[in-house]
Amino acid sequence: MKIKIRYFASFRELIGQGEELLTVADATRVVDIRALLVERNPRLQPIMERSVNALNHRYVPAETVLHENDELVFIPPTGGGQ
Amino acid sequence: MKIKIRYFASFRELIGQGEELLTVADATRVVDIRALLVERNPRLQPIMERSVNALNHRYVPAETVLHENDELVFIPPTGGGQ
Amino acid sequence: MEPIIQLTREPLDRDALVAAVSHPSVGGIVVFEGVVRDNARGKNVRYLEYDVYEEMARQQIATIIEEARQRWSLEHVAVAHRFGRLEIGEASVIIVVATPHRAEAFEACRYLIDTLKSTVPIWKKEVATNGEEWVEG
């Protein structure tokens, strides 16, 4: 099945693009994609560790299972400024 | 000696004027003026009881002694609105 | 900067007050604006009349700004209060506090309006459909 990943902020700059389509196996979880991206690009590891996950515009735990056409985004820490 | 009394808000409306000059004995205290005004105009009593005193633009206790040319104001409760 | 203190019969100018406290080191601005409501304590308010003991109000506002400046290391503060007749929806008071970080701006602005209401000699008369009254407390 296909999912879409969108990249923002430091992810977008490190990866060099704003989004990509990925073909993954059924029952793939968010945590698997996290591991896959870091394996593919080890420089992502520090920011991935500080990021949470959004699936279809909602925060979700890393164990969440993906479905066809899902939109996945890794959310680095927000809240710049006090 | 002469002192000036200025009236604001409900005082001004009850007394019908914005200020008056009063000739008083030496060593007259604020509390004496309070009593004098209420004696002269008993309708002032309820608002006088809820008011504090300002002498020359500063809050002062009722026991404060007056001096020539002092400006005395009775301050009803402020703070309309929450 | 010197704090800005305005007591005026004219409409208050929010933008001018914010501009006056703006500075490159400012990161957060909190504005409080008190507005004339159409109702109070079950009455239909037609308009308000504010009376002010101007010389003392000015001194008293300067005093509470000085307290706030020391407590929160404020630099940029403006306090404006209108008096005379005010219609529904018009601003009676505007307080602007600008600080490097927002927490201080919120706390100082709240302190200023609460302390102004309780200690500055400004009084409000509500003229309602069924009579008028100087409002206390």
Added chain:
Amino acid sequence: MEPIIQLTREPLDRDALVAAVSHPSVGGIVVFEGVVRDNARGKNVRYLEYDVYEEMARQQIATIIEEARQRWSLEHVAVAHRFGRLEIGEASVIIVVATPHRAEAFEACRYLIDTLKSTVPIWKKEVATNGEEWVEG
């Protein structure tokens, strides 16, 4: 009224936002405005770049406004956030809360900006004289 939520590259319009939440029942308006500072963590900031995950940010802002509306019985709220490049002194965010009494407006406005900062997917890059960095926390 429906809360106002704006995410835009254009300069934010404080007066339009205040006007949008004004209503005859309103007695207190609190405005928070976040402004680009010329310094941060010892660096000289040249400008900021805001990135936003727009669809989710809009939903998330709607969610936190709904929480605030229930908690403080709010009716009149506007939240606007700018993105793209912002210069020193420009407003990145404006939150306006208008309520019958001021306590609720202060508390809700503070809650909204604090919660927005921690939960809404908007990121800030500081471009300083000695390099650039996505700011966290």
